[in-house]
Amino acid sequence: MKSLHEKSIPKPLFILTLFCVSMASLATGGMTTIKIGIQHGIVSGQSMEKTLSNGTKLLLINDDLKGIKRGDIVSILAYINGKRSNIMKRVIALPNDTIEIIGTNVYVNGNLIDEPYAYYSGSSKDSLSLTLHEDEYFVMGDNRLESQDSRHFGPVPKENILQVLLKAKNSRK
Helix, strand or coil: CHHHHHHHCHHHHHHHHHHHHHHHHHHHHHHHHHCCCCCCCEEECCCCCCCCCCCCCCEEEEHHHHHCCCCCEEEEEECCCEEEEEEEEEEECCCCCCCEECCEEEEEEEECCCCCCCECCCCHHHCEEEEECCCCEEECCCCCCHHCCHHHHEEEEHHHHHEEEEEECCCCC
């Protein structure tokens, strides 16, 4: 019985095979990128200031691949003033959490959460208390006084969360 080292194939067939395998790998890699739902976008608006400025470039991934955690910035489908919009917000509370907001203090399940990203340009008179259902998320903009978010349109159903932020690059120099 001959070993693998003793067998050979003609050089043109070897090069053709190598080329085909390379192209298949490249095609599969390209398909994987499309399939996993990596997308890009640009921030429009001020509701996520000082974290994300108007014009910031974003890299997003489908939420079902990354999972959604408290503190993640997500792209959601929302209806604001009767208009369908794709907006960026931060996840504050997860399904089945109880959220309470008193002024600038946000409590989740009775614990005051640390929010170094939250920005208030003045005092807040927010007052809210609710418990989320199994498939609901509570989202808020980081620029709290300039944001239309769950305080205004209510909890966001899981199906309305489109992507999770992977990376942001400010376009300002």
